[in-house]
Amino acid sequence: MKTGRFWAWLTFAVGAAYFFIPLIATFEFSLRMRRGEYSFDAYRVVFGDIRFQETFGYSVVVACFTILLGVLLVVPTAYWIRLRMPHIRPVVEFITLLPLIIPAIVIVFGYIRMYGSSSPLPFLATRRGTDLLLIIGYATLALPYMYRAVDTGLRTIDVRTLTEAAQILGAGWTTIIARIILPNVLIAVLSGAFLTFAIVIGEFTMASLLNRPAFGPYLQNIGANRAYEPAALAVIAFAITWGCMAVIQLLSRFAPKSANNPSH
Template sequence: MKTSRFWAWLVFAVGAAYFFIPLIATFEFSLRMRRGEYSFDAYRVVLGDSRFQETFGYSVTVAVFTILLGVFLVVPTAYWIRLRMPHLRPIVEFITLLPLVIPAIVIVFGYIRMYGSNSPLPFLGSARGTDALLVIGYATLALPYMYRAVDTGLRTIDVRTLTEAAQILGAGWATIIARVILPNVLIAVLSGAFLTFAIVIGEFTLASLLNRPAFGPYLQNIGANRAYEPAALAVIAFAITWGCMSVIQILARFAPKSANRPN
């Protein structure tokens, strides 16, 4: 027992060191902008940069629309699959896994070819059309995480009984999804939403090739031209991502227990 615990703690320590030492070194380097002493000058420069504010604000806005689109698509689909078409579940799960194996660069080149200026649907000819394609592309990249989060939430509730009770009270399908199903899987939806937010904030390929002023290309551009600011941005991006993950863990504590009979 003591030997197994020793090796378990040793593996944990090695993994923690592999993870935290580069992070600590990056943070320490970001404080060296002022020669001979530590300071937060790099963070002040980054946070005061108008391009940082514009790109981060743009990415946050795109993330909100991406989350709304993902919820609008995934919640009704996962609910209907679980209620009426469980035999299609393996097919839907396979489809939702495709964004993990299809590179984002393939998706964006497909957009350029199908929606360029010479196509019947020239979405890329306007900024709003390009923004719409970017939101759809991000929703596609986040689909595996959003779908599994919602599907896990649906497993914890009795979907059929809730649906039948709502129908007895005269509720339509839209009311059932919006006022019965969605509130019961809200924690799962929020978990998928925070994962989607983290993906959108750090994504580079789609935004860069579609020439949108997003946070990912800004990170890459700063990293190619400056020294201390990229380290500060890396720490900020890490804090945002892990902040989202921490919120997911906190929300998971309030998730409905599986004591309810699953459908």
């Protein structure tokens, strides 16, 4: 047992070193903007850059709309499949995995080809229409994570019993989903939402090819033209991602524990 514990801790230490040493080195380099001493000048420059504020704000707004679209699509779909059509779950799970297989550049080129200047829907060729396409594209990229988070949440509750009880009380389908199912899987939905947020904040391909002022292209542009600011932005991006993951872990502690207790 002692030998096994030693190798387990050794493996953990090697993995932690592989992950943290480059990050620590990046953070240390980001503090060297002022020669001869450590300072947070690079961070002050980044936070004071109007492009940082605009692109980060844009990506946050797009992330919020992406999360809303994902919830509106995934929650009713996953609920209906679990309630009425469990036999097609393997097919739906395969479809939701396609965004992991199909590169984002293929999806965005399809958008450009179909909804370009000669699009039968002129609105999609406008700036707001392109924003809408970007939101739809991000919702597609986040689909594997959002669907599995919601599906896992639905496994923790007795969907059929809750639905039958609500129908006996006269509730319609909209009321059942909005006031019964959604509150019971809210923790799972929030987990998927934070994963979606992390994806949107760092995504580059779609935003760049659709020519939208998002945070991902800004990161790439700064990295190609500056020295210390990219390191500071990398640390900031890691902090945002870790913050999202920490919130997910915190929320998971409040998730329902029993899959058979309809009182959750």
